[in-house]
Amino acid sequence: MTARPLNATAASLLGFLHEEPMSGWDLVATAQSRIGDFWSLTQSQVYRELAAMAADGLVEAQERGRRDRRPYAITDAGREAFAEWVAREPDPETIRFPLLLTVMFGRHVPAERLAAIVAKHRQTHADRLATYERMDAALPPGAAEAEPYAIATLRFGIAYERAMLGWFDALPPTIAGPVSS
Numbered sequence: 525m526t527a528r529p530l531n532a533t534a535a536s537l538l539g540f541l542h543e544e545p546m547s548g549w550d551l552v553a554t555a556q557s558r559i560g561d562f563w564s565l566t567q568s569q570v571y572r573e574l575a576a577m578a579a580d581g582l583v584e585a586q587e588r589g590r591r592d593r594r595p596y597a598i599t600d601a602g603r604e605a606f607a608e609w610v611a612r613e614p615d616p617e618t619i620r621f622p623l624l625l626t627v628m629f630g631r632h633v634p635a636e637r638l639a640a641i642v643a644k645h646r647q648t649h650a651d652r653l654a655t656y657e658r659m660d661a662a663l664p665p666g667a668a669e670a671e672p673y674a675i676a677t678l679r680f681g682i683a684y685e686r687a688m689l690g691w692f693d694a695l696p697p698t699i700a701g702p703v704s705s
Contacts, residue, residue: 528580530609533565534573538582538598538606545586547593548574561652561681577602630699639701646692646700653685 530538540546540554548571555565574596577583582602586595598606623645630638660678668675697703 528576530605531573532563532615533569534577534582535606535609536563536565537570537573537577538602539610541583541596541598541602542606545595545597547589547595549593550595562677627699635698635701638699642692642695642700646689649685649688649692653682653689656681656685 536555536559537551540551540558546554548567551574552565552567552570555563555570559565574583578585578596580601582599582605583596584599586597588594623641626633626638626641633641656678660682663675692700
């Protein structure tokens with residue numbers, strides 16, 4: 525077992541490797557598509573964690589495959605470390621929302637610029653909500669029973685985006701700009 529505790533990035537990679545061996549590139553793409561809206565990973569983090577986990581015996585490099593990519597497979601020690609990590613009490617969430625910093629110091633931003641920033645971010649959340657709602661509507665019957673964990677995550681995304689849109693819609697005109705009719 526590893527001498528260092530797993531961090532969330534390493535643990536998420538081990539979680540994906542439960543499905544099949546993947547290269548660093550594949551792990552980055554999988555993370556961006558499946559958890560990228562609520563957990564960010566950089567390519568450099570993925571490769572750094574893979575190297576550390578290989579040194580700790582949690583993953584092992586396989587033979588290079590297509591495009592000279594080296595897949596990694598989870599080991600029994602990796603499965604054990606992941607099981608221990610995923611069963612622990614999660615850390616409290618930390619909000620790191622760059623827009624809130626801009627809004628906090630909004631008095632130092634020209635009003636038109638602040639309104640444009642807010643409008644752009646509101647549109648991003650509206651688009652994300654529409655995507656999540658399309659995904660939810662396209663779920664086959666019984667999906668909630670077959671994939672309750674993924675569906676619960678999707679539905680959190682829907683609730684979050686609705687809450688965000690409610691927050692944007694309640695912003696005063698000094699932040700959001702004048703309401704157009």
